[in-house]
Amino acid sequence: MQSTAQTPDQYLAELPEERKEPMQKLRKLLLSNLDGEFEECMQYGMLGFVVPHSVYPAGYHCDPKVPLPFISVASQKNFIAFYHMGMYSNPTLLDWFVAEYPKHCKSKLDMGKSCIRFKKMDDIPYDLMAELVKKMGVNDWIAIYESVLKK
Secondary structure: OOOOOOOHHHHHHOOOHHHHHHHHHHHHHHHHHOOOOOEEEEEOOEEEEEEOOOOOOOOEOOEOOOOEEEEEEEEOOOOEEEEEHHHHHOHHHHHHHHHHHHHHOOOOOOEOOOEEEEOOHHHOOHHHHHHHHHOOOHHHHHHHHHHHHOO
16 A cells, blocks of 8 residues: 655545545654754655765665665555664564553554554554654664674
8 A cells, every 4th residue: 555645744635534644643742742954755656764875875775866775655555654774673672662662552463574554543653653653863873784784
């Protein structure tokens, strides 16, 4: 379900009614808790929060014309997906999140390598997600990204 929306506002406006509020809350959470050097955009048909070329001119190694991805949020067919590349690359951050999740949420954690899937809109742990977002700044993410690339 990749969106063709050109802007985050257009993306949110096109969502089904039952998804608008949780997606808007996640967007607001990201905008107010992320390091200010991250930039919001549409990337890969999702809301993207990236390291802009003005901060990291090399861009994403898969396509250097694209800014370095960090977090993406998408309304998929059966869930809201929250992609956090920092957790994928930092086992300590991942372990922290996995340990904290049950303290904030009744449902079992449904997670892939970098994707947290929220099937129940009422069960999104917004406070925990805000904590997660604050744990990695732009410079931290660039350092981890470059260390993984050099391996």
